[in-house]
Amino acid sequence: MQIRDTSDGYGIVSRLFHWLMALAIVAMFALGLWMVGLDYYSPYYHSAPSLHKSVGIVLLIALALRFGWRLSSVKPDEEDLTPFERSAARLVHWGFYPLLLALLVSGYLISTADGRPIEVFGLFSVPSPGENKGLEDTAGAVHTWLSYAVIALAAVHAAAAIKHHVFDGGRSLSRMWSGPRKI
Ligand code: HEM
Ligand code: HEM
Numbered sequence: 001m002q003i004r005d006t007s008d009g010y011g012i013v014s015r016l017f018h019w020l021m022a023l024a025i026v027a028m029f030a031l032g033l034w035m036v037g038l039d040y041y042s043p044y045y046h047s048a049p050s051l052h053k054s055v056g057i058v059l060l061i062a063l064a065l066r067f068g069w070r071l072s073s074v075k076p077d078e079e080d081l082t083p084f085e086r087s088a089a090r091l092v093h094w095g096f097y098p099l100l101l102a103l104l105v106s107g108y109l110i111s112t113a114d115g116r117p118i119e120v121f122g123l124f125s126v127p128s129p130g131e132n133k134g135l136e137d138t139a140g141a142v143h144t145w146l147s148y149a150v151i152a153l154a155a156v157h158a159a160a161a162i163k164h165h166v167f168d169g170g171r172s173l174s175r176m177w178s179g180p181r182k183i
Pocket of ligand 2: 025076150159162
C-alpha cells in the first residue's frame with residue numbers, strides 16, 4: 001500500500017484525511033443546522049452540541065496534521081488539467097485551509113465565550129481563552145456564514161472533480177480515490 005503521495009496519485013494518508021474529513025464536515029453542517037433548532041425538552045439538547053464541539057476539536061487537530069502532511073508531500077502531476085483548471089483547483093484547494101481554520105476557530109470562540117472549557121468526548125478538555133460575553137453572537141454569525149461558504153466551495157469542488165472525471169476522462173478523481181497506478 002502506498003503511504004506517501006507520488007507524482008501519480010495520493011497515498012493512503014492523504015486519501016484518508018481527504019475523505020474522512022469531507023464526510024465529517026458535511027455531517028457537521030447537517031448536525032449544526034439540526035441542533036440549533038432543538039428545544040430545551042429534546043433528549044438531544046445537550047448531547048448534540050457536545051458531539052458537534054468534540055468532533056470540531058478533532059477536526060481542528062486533523063486539519064493541522066493534514067496541512068503539515070500536505071506541505072511535506074509531493075504534489076501529484078496534473079498534466080491532464082488545462083492551465084485554467086490547474087489555477088482554479090490550486091485556488092480552491094488552498095482556499096479550503098484558511099476557511100476551515102476560521103470556521104473551526106469561530107466554533108471554538110462561540111463555545112468558550114462564557115469562560116467554560118470544551119470537553120472533548122470526555123477524554124480531555126480545551127480551555128477557554130477567558131469570558132467574553134459579546135463574542136458569542138459575533139462568532140456565531142461568522143460561524144454560520146463560514147459554514148455556508150465551506151459547503152458552497154465543497155459543492156463547486158465536487159462538481160468540478162466529477163465533471164473532469166466523467167466528461168473529460170481526466171484522472172483527478174482516480175488520484176484521490178484509488179491513488180497511484182501500480183507500475
Ligand atoms: C466542519 C466544522 C463545522 C461545521 C461545518 C459547523 C457547522 C455549524 C452549523 C451549520 C451551525 C448552525 C448555525 C446556525 O444555523 O445558527 C453550527 C452551530 C454551532 N457550532 Fe459549528 N460547525 C463546525 C465546527 C464547530 C466547532 C469546531 C465548534 C466548537 C468547538 C462548533 C460549535 C458550534 C456551536 C456552539 C454552535 C451553536 C451556535 C448557536 O447556538 O448559534 N462548531 N455549526
Ligand atoms: C468538505 C468537503 C471537501 C473538502 C474540504 C475537500 C478538500 C480538498 C483539498 C484541500 C484537496 C487538495 C488535496 C489536499 O490538500 O488534501 C482536495 C483534492 C481533491 N478533492 Fe476534495 N474536498 C472535499 C470534498 C470532495 C468531494 C465530495 C469530492 C468528489 C466528489 C472531492 C474530490 C477531490 C479530488 C478528485 C481531489 C484531487 C484533485 C487533484 O489533485 O487533481 N473532494 N480536496
